[in-house]
Amino acid sequence: MRDKFNKFMQGRYGVDNLSRFTMGAALVLIILTMFVNIVNRSVGSVLDFLGIAAIVYAYFRIFSRDIQKRYEENQKYLAMTSKFRLRFNKEKNLMKQRKTHHIYNCPGCGQKIRIPKGKGKIEIDCPKCHTKFVKRS
Numbered sequence: 001m002r003d004k005f006n007k008f009m010q011g012r013y014g015v016d017n018l019s020r021f022t023m024g025a026a027l028v029l030i031i032l033t034m035f036v037n038i039v040n041r042s043v044g045s046v047l048d049f050l051g052i053a054a055i056v057y058a059y060f061r062i063f064s065r066d067i068q069k070r071y072e073e074n075q076k077y078l079a080m081t082s083k084f085r086l087r088f089n090k091e092k093n094l095m096k097q098r099k100t101h102h103i104y105n106c107p108g109c110g111q112k113i114r115i116p117k118g119k120g121k122i123e124i125d126c127p128k129c130h131t132k133f134v135k136r137s
């Protein structure tokens with residue numbers, strides 16, 4: 001069975017970031033369809049169609065033999081989403097840091113400054129403009 005599948009996939013493009021995203025979007029659309037169908041059937045059928053179209057598109061790309069073209073599509077997708085992914089990772093890091101650090105804005109220049117929690121009252125020296133201010137951490 002596995003051999004057959006491997007033979008079938010030979011020379012085909014396979015899964016990439018874009019097809020993973022398309023599959024995820026399809027799943028969201030299909031789940032959404034179930035809820036929207038309760039309220040509005042015609043909107044539901046549009047979502048249903050989009051969900052199926054997304055699955056078809058994902059499989060079309062996975063099984064495609066035009067590897068160069070699929071690769072370029074994936075690169076385009078990655079370039080388009082890089083800003084978003086960067087911001088998302090930044091927010092995630094900030095959330096993590098908020099557990100162990102206070103984040104203050106410098107009153108002089110607005111620079112964000114991280115102070116570890118639980119140090120009591122401390123004087124902060126802004127590394128950018130050297131404004132000194134006192135905060136409780």
Ligand SMILES: [Zn+2]
Pocket residue numbers: 106107108109110111126127128129130131
């Ligand atoms: Zn400053």
